[in-house]
Amino acid sequence: MKAKTIFFIIFMAFLLYAAFEIHPFSKPTSKMDDYIISNAQNETGANNVVTSVVFDYRGYDTLGEATVLFAAVSGVLVALRRKEDKHE
Amino acid sequence: MNLIQQMPAILIGMPLIAAFLTPIIDRVNKKIRNGFVIVVLILEEIFMITLAWHVFTNGIAIYTMGASNPSIVPLQAAVPIRIVLEIDGMSAFMGLISATVCLAAGIYSISFIKEGNGKGKYYTLLLIMLVGMLGMEFTGDLFNLFVFLEILSITSCALIAYRNWYGDAVEGAFKYMVVSNIAALFVLFAIGLLYSRYDLLNIAAISKIMEYGSLEKIALVLLVSAFAMKCGAVPMHFWAPDSYTVAPAPITAILVSASQASLYALFRTCFSLYGNLMDYHSIGIVLILFGLLSMFIGVTMALPQKDIKRLMAYHAVSQTGYMLLGVGVGLYLLGSSNFNTYGVKAMEGGIFHIINHAMYKGLLFLTAGAIFYRLKTRNLNEMGGLAHTMKFTSIFFIIGALAIAGIPPFNGFASKLLIYEACYKVNPILSIIAMLVSILTLASFVKVFHSAFMGPKLHDVEEAPKSLLIGMGILTFVIILFGLFPGWVVNNIVHPAVTALANRIDYINAVMGG
Amino acid sequence: MLHTTGGYWDAVAWIVAFIVIAVVVYIIRGLGRRDFRKDSAEPFFSGVELPTEKTHVKASNIYWGFTDSLKGYYSIMKKMHDGIINNYIAWFIAISVLLFFVVFLPEVIP
Amino acid sequence: MIWNIPFITVIVLIAVGLYAVLFKRNLIKIAVGITIIESGVNLFLITLGYRKGGVAPIYTNLPPNVEIPKGMVLPVPQALTLTSIVIGVAVLALILSFTMKIYEHYKSLDSHIVRRLKE
Numbered sequence: 001m002k003a004k005t006i007f008f009i010i011f012m013a014f015l016l017y018a019a020f021e022i023h024p025f026s027k028p029t030s031k032m033d034d035y036i037i038s039n040a041q042n043e044t045g046a047n048n049v050v051t052s053v054v055f056d057y058r059g060y061d062t063l064g065e066a067t068v069l070f071a072a073v074s075g076v077l078v079a080l081r082r083k084e085d086k087h088e
Numbered sequence: 089m090n091l092i093q094q095m096p097a098i099l100i101g102m103p104l105i106a107a108f109l110t111p112i113i114d115r116v117n118k119k120i121r122n123g124f125v126i127v128v129l130i131l132e133e134i135f136m137i138t139l140a141w142h143v144f145t146n147g148i149a150i151y152t153m154g155a156s157n158p159s160i161v162p163l164q165a166a167v168p169i170r171i172v173l174e175i176d177g178m179s180a181f182m183g184l185i186s187a188t189v190c191l192a193a194g195i196y197s198i199s200f201i202k203e204g205n206g207k208g209k210y211y212t213l214l215l216i217m218l219v220g221m222l223g224m225e226f227t228g229d230l231f232n233l234f235v236f237l238e239i240l241s242i243t244s245c246a247l248i249a250y251r252n253w254y255g256d257a258v259e260g261a262f263k264y265m266v267v268s269n270i271a272a273l274f275v276l277f278a279i280g281l282l283y284s285r286y287d288l289l290n291i292a293a294i295s296k297i298m299e300y301g302s303l304e305k306i307a308l309v310l311l312v313s314a315f316a317m318k319c320g321a322v323p324m325h326f327w328a329p330d331s332y333t334v335a336p337a338p339i340t341a342i343l344v345s346a347s348q349a350s351l352y353a354l355f356r357t358c359f360s361l362y363g364n365l366m367d368y369h370s371i372g373i374v375l376i377l378f379g380l381l382s383m384f385i386g387v388t389m390a391l392p393q394k395d396i397k398r399l400m401a402y403h404a405v406s407q408t409g410y411m412l413l414g415v416g417v418g419l420y421l422l423g424s425s426n427f428n429t430y431g432v433k434a435m436e437g438g439i440f441h442i443i444n445h446a447m448y449k450g451l452l453f454l455t456a457g458a459i460f461y462r463l464k465t466r467n468l469n470e471m472g473g474l475a476h477t478m479k480f481t482s483i484f485f486i487i488g489a490l491a492i493a494g495i496p497p498f499n500g501f502a503s504k505l506l507i508y509e510a511c512y513k514v515n516p517i518l519s520i521i522a523m524l525v526s527i528l529t530l531a532s533f534v535k536v537f538h539s540a541f542m543g544p545k546l547h548d549v550e551e552a553p554k555s556l557l558i559g560m561g562i563l564t565f566v567i568i569l570f571g572l573f574p575g576w577v578v579n580n581i582v583h584p585a586v587t588a589l590a591n592r593i594d595y596i597n598a599v600m601g602g
Numbered sequence: 603m604l605h606t607t608g609g610y611w612d613a614v615a616w617i618v619a620f621i622v623i624a625v626v627v628y629i630i631r632g633l634g635r636r637d638f639r640k641d642s643a644e645p646f647f648s649g650v651e652l653p654t655e656k657t658h659v660k661a662s663n664i665y666w667g668f669t670d671s672l673k674g675y676y677s678i679m680k681k682m683h684d685g686i687i688n689n690y691i692a693w694f695i696a697i698s699v700l701l702f703f704v705v706f707l708p709e710v711i712p
Numbered sequence: 713m714i715w716n717i718p719f720i721t722v723i724v725l726i727a728v729g730l731y732a733v734l735f736k737r738n739l740i741k742i743a744v745g746i747t748i749i750e751s752g753v754n755l756f757l758i759t760l761g762y763r764k765g766g767v768a769p770i771y772t773n774l775p776p777n778v779e780i781p782k783g784m785v786l787p788v789p790q791a792l793t794l795t796s797i798v799i800g801v802a803v804l805a806l807i808l809s810f811t812m813k814i815y816e817h818y819k820s821l822d823s824h825i826v827r828r829l830k831e
Contacts, residue, residue, distance in 0.1 A: 019198045023761075029285065049770065058231075064235035076805055078250055079246060080252075082205075238799045242806060263829075266690075323693050327690060370704050502611060505604075512607075544656035575610075609748050685829055686827055688734055688736075
């Protein structure tokens with residue numbers, strides 16, 4: 001229990017160190033995103049840049065997201081189903 | 089349009105569409121559904137072999153999602169904007185494992201999983217699991233890796249809980265879910281850290297401009313420990329025996345190669361993302377220590393087990409140690425002049441062991457499933473004398489057990505020999521521990537063989553049904569093939585994988601251009 | 603043929619050698635007495651009749667000596683594998699902390 | 713920098729979630745803890761993309777005098793968060809359904825009782 005607490009605190013301390021090491025808040029490095037903002041309208045025809053990212057530049061991730069949802073629905077149906085026949 | 093050029097997308101898309109169609113076909117006819125799933129899995133295997141052949145002969149294959157010419161990465165603003173699938177030797181190698189194991193497990197499931205109200209969903213989830221593994225192995229994008237990691241863990245958890253009328257099945261699924269989600273969330277956090285630094289998500293692009301600062305160090309630690317937990321390295325292996333034990337046998341066989349997909353992600357992180365930028369000596373030593381601990385604790389915990397699948401699950405942990413040891417030695421020697429002499433051999437051993445382990449451990453879990461199918465128990469104390477009637481199952485078990493114990497001429501011996509000899513050059517103690525673990529492995533499988541198959545005829549059982557035998561037969565065939573021609577396999581399949589891992593520059597250049 | 607660090611390994615040659623040895627053994631066996639019957643060489647069991655009942659050693663009894671002599675080690679292992687999900691995650695945190703030290707210490711102590 | 717307060721908030725959220733996972737014995741609380749970590753990581757991704765005075769990256773009804781591209785917040789983290797939230801929902805649904813089944817079988821949600829699988 002004690003060791004658990006100590007490890008937890010040290011772990012969080014390192015993550016906190018990471019929070020101080022990240023770029024200053026509200027001044028992100030941007031190269032890919034600048035390109036996307038400037039060219040999303042021309043390349044994808046969407047006025048909303050986030051839409052263009054979700055459905056065009058990173059559409060494959062969205063396919064994965066839909067798959068996750070489908071898998072989770074099937075998974076919940078499998079996990080909560082009642083047994084029809086007592087074969088085992 | 090060149091078909092081979094589109095193969096990466098077909099390989100991921102085909103089982104995905106098949107998975108979405110399976111519940112509909114399930115409504116129509118159960119037999120058609122079984123046939124449909126098997127045909128998809130066989131096609132997948134054929135396509136995978138085609139793609140792997142292409143990759144092994146022509147080098148890295150690239151597929152850019154949504155680009156007009158998918159095999160070229162459009163470098164807008166000098167970085168890849170779209171998601172890139174990058175299939176090098178290592179990815180193709182892992183893809184071969186996943187496709188083969190899923191084919192065997194799919195055929196095995198026809199008789200093994202009883203027709204009930206869940207079998208349609210079972211096949212759906214099995215196909216999505218295959219998609220998750222292939223997606224993890226093919227992707228060249230960090231966030232995409234996370235998405236497929238989650239797909240894989242959600243489907244595996246749902247399938248572990250398939251026999252939800254046993255309390256422990258649900259418990260194992262819950263534990264695996266918590267563990268894999270914590271791991272995945274810290275992976276996502278690490279991806280966020282890398283994104284904040286470089287504003288990039290492509291592995292090759294990040295690797296090209298990476299500097300080894302403190303943020304990268306924190307990301308490295310989170311990635312390494314999360315993937316090590318997901319692949320079942322001691323002392324983060326506790327979920328592995330729990331969930332392997334309670335899952336249906338074909339799912340356990342797939343779970344072995346699913347945790348190897350995490351192992352792949354670990355190697356990809358160490359070699360392609362960080363490579364020789366990082367302090368690879370100390371990370372190499374960490375991997376070696378993980379390997380030694382996994383080997384030793386895994387095998388000693390396996391010896392006193394009474395549950396046949398739990399015993400095999402601890403052996404899965406123990407065998408993961410060999411892979412970590414072999415590749416860890418390679419990482420430790422990376423860049424030094426010794427790498428080209430015995431570092432490569434150690435990595436060849438470790439990588440060759442991945443495919444060997446997937447085959448024989450899959451086979452052993454399938455034989456355990458065949459015993460469970462007939463006896464309805466996993467307890468070794470209640471078994472005995474099965475070799476009188478279940479002749480084929482016992483032959484398959486002997487082959488698997490000899491292969492895992494590293495008895496020549498089976499494939500386990502070839503990969504272990506490579507590991508022993510290369511590790512001996514680094515430090516003799518590594519080889520000694522590896523051999524000791526191998527002996528203890530043999531000892532514990534002698535125990536299983538004696539208590540399950542030998543002795544007087546205690547149970548009046550029949551041989552396992554045909555589909556189970558075919559599923560086991562496929563894996564046995566691969567084991568014997570690899571055991572007889574290890575040199576051919578190492579030169580043509582394993583060596584490209586090793587060079588793909590070791591040459592980070594090639595990996596970067598394939599995406600970013602020379 | 604598989605080239606390792608120290609030499610090479612050829613499974614086919616090994617199997618050929620094995621078959622040759624098997625043939626030689628078979629030939630030598632053929633030179634033996636043909637009038638041998640199994641019951642002509644019964645083991646002597648202190649004059650008592652041999653037990654005919656077949657027995658089967660249960661799995662838990664195999665390697666009892668091994669586990670018993672390593673009792674201390676196994677009691678630690680049993681404590682580690684306690685099946686509590688919170689501790690599974692605690693091990694992950696602990697290993698991450700150790701890795702943090704491995705990665706960051708060379709920076710502090712050159 | 714101390715002005716990285718949003719990032720520090722993220723770490724605090726992750727700490728709260730991890731505390732629940734590590735020290736709470738109730739399985740539902742563990743599930744809630746995972747969800748809190750999930751929220752922390754999502755918040756982290758969103759805060760990564762904020763630019764000072766930036767507007768939402770939408771061209772419709774764009775306010776005047778917005779500098780392109782420096783006047784808009786980054787779009788990619790928002791897309792990533794969208795995906796990550798959906799994944800989180802899926803995970804939560806599955807975990808809670810497992811918890812239901814566990815309660816059915818064990819009549820308890822204590823992680824020290826739900827451990828038939830051990831050693």
